[in-house]
Amino acid sequence: MTGNGDFKTGGFMYAVAIGIILVVVAESVFFMVKSWKRGKELGLSKETMKNTIFSSALFSIAPAVSILTTVIVLAGALGIVLPWIRLSVIGNLAYETTATKLTLESLDARLSLSTDITDPKTFGAVAWVMTIGTSFALVLLPIVCKTIQNKVGGALNKNEKTSRLGDIISAAAFIGIIAAFVCNAINGRQTKEALTIGDAGFMSVCTLVTAVVLSLILETLCEKKNLKKLEPFAMPISMFAAMGVAVVLNLALPEAVTAFTWWGNVA
């Protein structure tokens, strides 16, 4: 079935989103009430626990804005509701984008994150890949969490080298994910049938370089000037500014320049 893309932001999708969000909030409230009661039994002061809740809520506002950025990125193809659901549960910036891109690449070479998906079947396929692809921790936790906390956790905490190695592997895996997209923006090419606007060239490299340079400048500024409050906004500001640069370059430069790709100009 093919139609327009309105189904992605219809009342039904909002109802599904609200249902999922209620589950997340209910679980959070349940564990917080349980911990609060236990905290009182342990003699933790009300003030300490209130401060913990208040400061953690404040701490989370800016990163949440950064997460919202991903919702907007994915909204180009998926509408705003499915990314909202995904980024409210388990979701992660890099994994959700990867899952979407992989599914679209596999289903139809012409589809990309900037293509409005109009086929509910494609939309459903993306939802399945996102869900199954990222849910393993929820299968794993009920089985191993207790054991890890009791045994492995203690051993890891005692052995600093093993713990450091875990951090290094985790960071390397993340760099690997990001690098694939970065390389694709530097000299990647879409398949023959795909829209050539996805080919790497002048525009993709300019956008990438702007985002990297701005992000580095803002991070350095935050460190040197001790601007803790600005730190979480460095990523979204850099991203939106780079998107803005793409718009400005497209308006200001001749088409021969903006359409230039390593693999031939965009027709």
Place this chain on the structure above:
Amino acid sequence: MKRTKKEKTYLDSVHLWGRLWSIGALIALLMVPTAICAHFHAWPKFTEIMGPIGKVMLLNWTVAVVEVIAYTPLLGAGGTYLSFVTGNIVNLKLPCGLNAMAKADVKANTEEGEVVSTLAIGASAITTTLVIATGVLLLGPAVSVLKNNPVAKPAFAYVLPALFGALGAGYFRKNVAVSLLTIAVGCIVLLFAPSLGVGTLIFVTIITAIAGALGMFKLGWIK
């Protein structure tokens, strides 16, 4: 440290409820694609989604194992169950939990740490959910208008270089050698196979990054 009977009962209860909530959340999550496909009468063929599911599973399930092992001892039981349902662990829940424990002057792997970490992560999860929900309701109509606007079109066409450039810069700066090696290998591979999809390239870059990082760690280049 030997735990008291009360402590055991509390932690056992956290694990029991954590398991139930995890299974419940998993069912709720699986209901999302099920409901979408049923409502729109649009079920994709299994063979169509098998490929991407396999790739994403290989990628994310491996990372999930590492994350569960690495973060559980730091987050405590309640914090772990909550974090893995609500996501964004590395960039939000972990620093939030650790920050709260440091401020309250309690240590991870103690009952006090368990309580503080769970309160912090719960508050963080609710705040994040509310901020995203507010943003979506406010920005939803604007996004629809913008993405169809010819002037704004390049912004969405080059959203991936913008996103991953901004996201990667911090990681690249802290891991210069691993990042340069990984990007160089990825670009060389693309020189010979330019149309290689990100889905395949990602395995090359992840393996390069992990192998490179392990090698550098052994050589003492990374401490």
